[in-house]
Amino acid sequence: MTQRPYNLYAGPAILPLEVIQQAQAELLDFAGTGLSILEISHRSKEFDKTIKEAEADLRTLFG
Known part of the structure; x- marks a missing residue:
């Protein structure tokens, strides 16, 4: 795939290809x-x- 389409919808945004590939592998x-x-x-x-890491990341993100 050379160029991914743009998404200007109000809903979900385009995710980086690396994120989608990691999710696929997981x-x-x-x-x-x-x-x-x-x-x-x-x-x-x-x-x-995974839950503990996500919670820690959220606490860091939101201070």
Whole structure:
């Protein structure tokens, strides 16, 4: 793909291709578990780590 289209909609914005590619890869193998993030338990250590990292990132972002 040489040029991605522009999106001037009021809704979701265009994401960088790298973000989409990482999401695609994680949907197939989340954090090296061999499972999709859609398939792992919300009580697993990998999911718990992701939630804690997201919360820490939000706290940093919002101060």
